[in-house]
Amino acid sequence: MPAALCHAGGVQHALAAADADPSPVLLSEDLRFRGLVHQASHDEVFAQLDAGRLTAYIGFDPTATSLHVGSLLQLCNLRRLQLAGNRPIALAVGGTGLIGDPGGKSEERPLLTRADLEANLAGQLVQLEQFLDFSPGAGTAQAVLLNNADWLEPLGVLEFLREVGKHFTVNQMVAKESVRSRIERPEEGISYTEFSYMLLQAYDFLHLFDALGCTLQLGASDQWGNITVGIDLIRRVRSATAYGLTSPLVLRADGTKFGKSLDAKLTSSYELYQYFVRVEDSIVGSYLRFFTFLSHGEIAELDEATERAPAERRAQLRLAREVVTLVHGADEAERAERAARALFSEDLETLDEELLLLAFSDAPSSKWPRSELDGEGLDLLDALQRSGLVASRAAARTAVAQGGAYVNNRRAAEGYRLTRADLIADAYVVLRRGRREYHLVSFQ
Secondary structure (H helix, E strand, O other): OOOOOOOOOOOOOHHHHHOOOOOOOOHHHHHHHOOOOOEEOOOHHHHHHHHOOOEEEEEEOOOOOOOEHHHHHHHHHHHHHHHOOOEEEEEEOOOHHHOOOOOOOOOOOOOOOHHHHHHHHHHHHHHHOOOOOOOHHHHHHOOEEEEOHHHHOOOOHHHHHHHOHHHOOHHHHHHOHHHHHHHOOOOOOOOHHHHOHHHHHHHHHHHHHHHHOOOEEEEEHHHHHHHHHHHHHHHHHHOOOOEEEEEOOOEOOOOOEOOOEOOOOOOOHHHHHHHHHOOOHHHHHHHHHHHOOOOHHHHHHHHHHHHHOHHHOHHHHHHHHHHHHHHHOHHHHHHHHHHHHHOOOOOHHHOOHHHHHHHOOOOOEEEEOHHHHOOOOEEHHHHHHHHOOOOOHHHHHHHHHOOOEEEOOEEOOOOOEEOHHHOEOOOEEEEEEOOOEEEEEEEO
16 A cells, blocks of 8 residues: 555535534534543643644554444544544554564464455545545644554564663553453463554654654544554654543443444444444433534433423434434435334335345345245235244234234234235335334245
């Protein structure tokens, strides 16, 4: 990959959603309101961020072909900085990706092959380019996309040890949480390969300081130890001040990390939408702050709505729409909303096959012969029993009599028979018992 990839029109759909807050709030105030300040190396960094004077970078780990929702927070942070006039650098860590970051890991990472690394980088680069303005029109805030393999691979081991290694003691390195936590597990330990990671990341910071005047490294809180090593290296070898700023790790309500991919091929827009619609009331406010560019007033109103009428899930619905719009675009967000609405309405027949299958991806399903719909069609009582929604024809008859049996979300009366006229997308029928028990039948 070339040292810098800049192109006009690289912002795409993400920035339309990102620029939603027109209020003149200082960046430092916005970051604090959103709970995005976890650790800061120097208080003076906030005044410089507010003035739009900094060049800042974040490294993105290439261990998968796609970035994930945890990465989305850092992408949004870079965008927030750019909107305030600062210059963002998105760093694909193709060089250190061959080593593996021990931060946040209880055991050694498997080493990536070069082929796997290149495939992962290719997938992530497309996503990185969606969230920032790489066009010349951004002026001094024009984003830059780099790969640290460009300067790490030519670096000789003797040069590295003399220029970087001599400035740090083993005592300092062992004191870092990412290393200490591994040493305290004697059955796991830490290899010299991963032990050296923090020095390589520090060299990244030094290189970006020299080449682009970068004085700020951002990251999640588990990167704090690595970030401070870079700050220390710049101070020692350049007698200059650099800064570090971390945000909280993005965790689910149960304390685990996100596994949702930003790649629509791995996590569909509908799946992403449904995930955020279902988040707990206790964390929806934090997610609105982390993952959207809604104004402070809008977020406060949604907080109040969650307190006043949690069953309406207004905050979750807005969160889901904003995230899907940010990641996949407004059209995909609308399709996901339409599929979600169809689950509880009579609009199922308006869905195309893809949306229908997404909407009922979690429901039981089966395949039945299409010929059963010919002639007088298939008795609904038999269909309900065969689908497993009821245990017997008698139970099916009771469900129908009580108004609890549905075909394509339309209440079915006694004597109803399924025919080809009931097919959605010329192939499917949705059977339902009660409010939430579904079965998707594919007629082939």
